[in-house]
Amino acid sequence: MESIEFVEKYAILALGVKKEPIPSEVHIQKELFILSNAKPDIKEHFNFEKHYLGPFSRTLSNIINAPVFVRNAFSIQKNKIALRENGEVEYRNILGQYSDQPKFQQLLSLMKLIRDIYDRLSSQEILFLVYETYPTFTEYSDVSDHLLKNKLVRERIIGSLFSKGAITEQRFRELLEETV
Structure with missing residues (x-):
């Protein structure tokens, strides 16, 4: 899977693990940066660089604003980022495909934990x-x-x-x- 598709799926998963939107692009950038440090095998896909607001993935930013593989996957309203219907369908597809794998369940648990902690900040x-x-x-x-x-x-x-x-x-x- 190429990096753009990988990052798009991870963004969909990060948004899908909770019903509420992520508060801002700063939050999704930093939450996925934190996830990539907890799971180094995914880090190379995001290519986080030093930026004027800390770690920043240009790929992630581009995908949030203009998804490539799942058209209209994301909604941005008042800075909050949520899944649209297409994104929710893809989230359920990914769950159906991988939900029997323990490592995938661990990933979802970690994503939810990160969101539970950092969305409140x-x-x-x-x-x-x-x-x-x-x-x-x-x-x-x-x-x-x-x-x-x-x-x-x-x-x-x-x-x-x-x-x-x-x-x-x-x-x-x-x-x-x-x-x-």
Whole structure:
């Protein structure tokens, strides 16, 4: 399977594992980046590069805006990305094809876990976590200094992440110590 088709199917799966839309393109970009770091065998298909908003896959962005294999698969309304009817049909087809495979079930569980955690976060919060975890992706960023080095912004984001359960108490303390 070529990379464009692969990325399109993964985008459909990521959107299909929950009934709600993904909050923004920043979210789908970062959530699939996080997935690709958890499953390195898929990383090469996405080709994430350093970008002004952290890790960015041009292939993923193009597919979300103009799907190639499943026409009209995605809907973008008020920045939220959801599956249209064609995308939902393809999601069910993929499930039917692979649902008996344990690795596929693990993939779906991981995608749902990632969405459960990161969909609740603001774009600033998800970017903060990505920059903290993958600091090389701050290189071309327009916002990393503001998020990571502005003490008030940093403390607000860290507190919000902790209150939402996105970080543990230990990680909360570590991040606050790095703020001083």
